[in-house]
Amino acid sequence: MQPPPREPILEFHDVTVAYGRRPVLWNIDLAIDEPCLFGIIGPNGAGKSTLLKAALGLVPLAGGTVRFFGQPFAEVRRRVGYVPQRETVDWDFPVSVSDVVLMGTYARLGWFRRPGPREREIARESLARVGLADVAGRQIGKLSGGQQQRVFLARALAQQADVYVLDEPMAGVDARSQDLIFGVLSELRKAGRLVVVVHHDLRTAAQWFDRVALIDMRLVAAGPTAAVLTPQNLERTYAGRLDLLDELGRAVEERGRTS
C-alpha cells in the first residue's frame, strides 16, 4: 500500500504580483513540505513582504496560486497566525497590551461575541511566553520597540495556529527581544508548526533558519540554509548591491592607508 501523496503545507505556484502596472514578483514557485523555520531572504525592495501579503490575500495576485495544506487561504485562515510589520499600526492607539493580544482570539469568537475567561487565559499564556506578563495592562505606546514586536508575536500565538507567518519580526528590535522571539519560534517548530519569516539580515539568517528562499523579484534559490546561502547564490540575489558594498569597503581601506 502506498501512503497518499501529502500536500505541501505552503505552496506558491507561478505567483506573479504587480502594484499598478509595475510587477514586483515574477513567477515564484516554492513549496514547503515539512514543519521548519523557513526564512525568506533578499535585499530591500525584493518583494519579500509582498510575497507574504500575497499568501494571506492582502495583495491581489496577477497570476498563479497560493495554497495552504492544498487549499486556498480563505478556507484555512484559522490555521495561519500572522505578525505584520510593526510600523503598520499606530502605537498611540488607546488599547492595552492584553487588548491587542486578545485580538488573536477574535476570529474564533466570531461576530459580536466578547472575549470571556477562556480567551483571557489564552492571552495571559501567550503574553507569558514572550515574557511580557508584567506589562499586560500598559498602553502599547509605552513599550520599547522590541516589546511591541513581542506583543504582536503574542497576538499570533493567541491565534493558536499551525502555520506562523512573520514579516520582519527582528527589524529595530533589541538583542534580548531577538533572542526571546527566536526562542519562541524554535519552540513552535519543535511543536510541529511551520514558521515562515521575512528577514533581511544575512548573518543571523545562517544561524537561525533550517531552510531559506533567496528572493529578488524572482526566486533565486530555495532549500536547506547551508546549501542555499552560497557566495554564488548571494551574488545572484544581491547582484550589483554586494559589489557596491565591496567597493565601499575597499575605498575605506585605501583611505585608511593614505592618510
Added chain:
Amino acid sequence: MTDPAGIEPLFAISHNTLVVACGVAAVGCGAGVIGCFGVLRKRALVGDAAAHATLVGVALAFLATGRRDLPVLLVGGFLSGLAALGVLVLLRVFTRTREDAATAIVLSVSFGLGITLVSGITARGIPGGAGLEQFLLGHTAALTTADAILLAAVSAAAVLLLVLSLKEATLVAFDSSFAAATGWPVAIMDYFLVALVAVMVVVGLPAAGAVLVTALVVIPPVAARQWTDRVPTMLLLSGVFGLASALFGVAVSAVVPRLATGPLVVLAAAFIFAVSFVAAPERGWWARHRQRLAAEEK
C-alpha cells in the same frame, strides 16, 4: 408676566424647549461617541465632506416635497452625504487623486452646489423655503417636540450599533491588515463606520449646521483621548463632552434671540478641548511639563 407670588421668573422654560434641549443633548452625545472611530481610523475629514454635501439633499428634498418637514429633509441630506462619500471613493479609485485632495474637492463642490440650491430657493420666494438657510449654521429654536424625539432616537440607535460591534470596530481601526488576514470584512466595516458618522452628521445638522457639525464628531473625541488610554472610556468621555457642548449651545441660543446654535456648540467643545489639552493627567501639557522638570532634576 407676574406670577401669584409677585416674583418675575428669569426664564420661562416651556415643555418644548426642555424636550428639544434633551434631544439635541442626545445628538451631541451620539456624535461624540460615533466620532471616536472617525478620529481613531484617521478619517476625521471624511465626515466633513459628508456634512457639507448634506445641504444638496436637504434642498432637493424640499424641492421634491414642497414642505419643510425635518425627517424628509434629513433623509435627503443623508442620501446626498452618502453620494458625496461614493464620489470620494470613485475619485480615489479612478483618477488616483490623493485622499486629502479628493476630500477637499468633494467638500467644496458639493457645498457650492448646496448653497446655490438653497439661495435659489430663497430668492424665488418658494413658500416655506426661507428656513432652509438655518441648516447652514444650526438653529434649534425652530425644532418641534417630535423632531427632537426623532433626533434622539436616531442617535441612540447609532450608538447602540457601534457598541454592539465595538470589538470588530476596534480591531479594524487599530490593525486593518491583521483584521483582513484573520477574515474580517475590513472594507464593509469601514463603510459601516463611515455611514454611522454620516448619520450623526445629518442628525447634528439642526444643532450645528452643515458648516460646523463636523466639529461635533471630531473635537470631543480628540479631547477625550487626552484623558484615557482605553477605547471604551474614550467613547464614554467623548459622549459626555459632546452632550455638554450641545446643551450649552441650545441653552444660550434659547436665551439670546437670533443667535445660531452651531457656533456656540463648537465654542463650548473647543473650550473643553483646550482644558483637556492643558490639564489632562499624563498627556496634558501641564503634566508633561512637570515630567520634563522632574527628569531634568535627576
